[in-house]
Amino acid sequence: MSAVDDLNVRERLDAPAHPAGDSAELSGRLLLVLIVLLVAQFMLAVDFSILNVALPVIGNGLGFSLGNLQWIGTAFALSAAGFTLLFGRVADLFGRRRLFLTGLALLGAASLAGGLATSPTILIIARVAQGLATAAVTPAGLSLLTTSFPEGPLRDKALGLNGALMSAGFTTGAILGGVLTDLLSWRWAFFINVPVALGVLLIAPSVIKESRPQTRPKLDLPGAVAVTLGLLSLVFGLTRAGQRTWGDPTALLTLVLGIVLLVAFYFVERRAAAPLVPVAVLKRRTVIWGNTAGLIAFLTETSLVFLMTLYLQDVLGFSALAAGLSFGVLGLGTVIGGSTAAKVIARTGTRSTLVIGGLLQAAATASLLGLGESHSFLWLLLPATFLGGIGNMFVIVGFMVTATSGLPDQEQGMATGLATMTQQIGITMGTPIMSSIVATQTGGLTTAHHVLDGVSLAVLVNAVLVLIGVLATAFIHSRRKQPGAAV
Structure with a gap:
């Protein structure tokens, strides 16, 4: 892509997506395609967080040592993040629908194996397989979405709904994991994927068309x-x-x-x-700043959930299930943010949406510095996380629109692979960074007062990171307007 082409792409990202009077309606086959893809992505998002509450119960049930319990999460994260860029490109070369369906079949089988596991080894193998399935389905599904919907209002709307359901899935997973573990068994946190995967596998082949190049270069x-x-x-x-x-x-x-x-x-x-990824694409400013904004968005919001979990359980004394239910308002905020982000992009442009969302998220996060040790502060936490969820979703949808704009269909798997990789790394980085800040501040002391001090410092860092992302976006936006600016 030439410098002029790249400049034109960035001008389209700054401009409103379509006139205020235009509408972008989903109907017929496209609506069915969207539903199938969104169900799959929602299931994957639920799978990220559904085991968090159940980990201690799983450890006791299968005989995990305390030191090895973390491998239930680590095994999944390693394979999900490590292979996502590769599978994104494989989808471009060998068929996006083929990889999407193969990944779903693997996810269903791995989930069944995990639910039936009788030893730590079998469970870890199942989690690795679930991670590999996620690394295949996520970029393949996103690239099917971006190639099914033309660039512009329809794609923005589809990506907004996708982002909303993915974020809602993270919250739903935390709540559902607690409910299933308390009422049935931790094994149902695995089994629940099986009928969903099977349903998508039965419907998708007749709804989604194959997408692959006519000539296939070597991997x-x-x-x-x-x-x-x-x-x-x-x-x-x-x-x-x-x-x-x-x-x-x-x-x-x-x-x-x-x-x-x-x-x-x-x-x-x-x-x-x-x-695998052309250097020209890696150098594109839209790819660089779009993925940077996405990295910060996923890093800050997922780690904020961790921080607020510490606050609710270790400061206010909530149970794990009650803490999970408290994040329902965050899930509601992300759904509203995702479903309205396309309209904001249409009116203001993608970059403006990123800045608006980042400022809203930063302000909402900073307000949590006012939390105290009384249950009355829940009335600060709930609206703050709600508004922060809306702002965060504006950023995430803006990131996805930017990261996949201006690229031909044959490179959409690579673009969504990059975006998914950014998402996975952001999710992985957030909790270690924030937990280390809390641990340093508390000095190993676990009283409510000391935990609150640690959480407050980490919240401050979180808000500053969001603000840095906003400033970086605004800076690059201003440089684009300078005549002769480098592209």
Whole structure:
């Protein structure tokens, strides 16, 4: 793509998506396609958080040691984040519908195996398989969505609904995990995926058309190996640092190795005949700042849920289930934000939506600095998380629109793979960073007062990170308006 083309793309992102009187209606086959894809993405989002509340019960039921319990989450995160960019490109080359359906079948089988697991080993293998399925289905499903809907109001609306349901899925997972574990068994946190996956598998082949190139270039194996191992090392290092300390030698070594491999990936792509991710795409400003905004959005909001969980349970004394139910207002905010984001983009442009959403999220997060040790402060937490959810969803939808704009259909799997990778890394980074801030501030003391001090400091850092994202977006926006600015 030329500099002029890239400039035109960025001008379209700044401009309103369509005149105020226009409408973007979904009907017929497109509506059915959207429903199928959204159901799959919602299920994947639920799967991210559904086991969090159930972990102690699973550990007791299967005989996990306390030190090994974290591998239930780590095994999933490693495979989900490590393979997402590779599978995004595989979807472009070998068929998006094929990979989407294959991933769903694997997810259903892995979920059944996890629910029937009789030992820690079987459960960990099932979680790795669930992560691989997520790494395949998420970019394949997103690229099917972006190629099914033309760039503009319809795609913005579809991405907004997708983002809303994904965020609502994270919240639903936390609530549903507690309900299923308390009323039935932790095994139902796995089993619930099976009928949903089966239903989508039965309907999708007759609804979704295959999408693949007429001529298929060779897969860039050196690039695939470098980026996959780099992401695996990076995610493992981040997870290890969160579990131990940021000075842990293993965490530091794997983080450095991950960075080295990702740098090597960049140089491999510069020389590859058919690169996994063309360097020209990596250099595009819309890709850079769009993914940066997305990284900050996922890092801050998912880690804020962790911080507010600490506050509700360790300061106010809520049960795990009551704490999960308290996030229902956050889920409502994300649904409203996602369903209205396309309208905001249509009226103000994508960059303005990113800035508006970031400012709203930053202000809502900063207001949580006023939390205290009384239950009466719940009336501050609930509206703040509600408004923060709306703002965060504006940013996430703006990020997805930006990260997939101006690219041909044959590169949409790669673009959504990059966006999904950004999402996974943001989710993985957030909790270790914020938990280390809390631990440093509390000094190992667990009284309500000390936990509140640690949570408050982490909330301040969280709000500052959101504000940095807003300022970066505004800065790049102002540079775009300068004549002759580099593209």
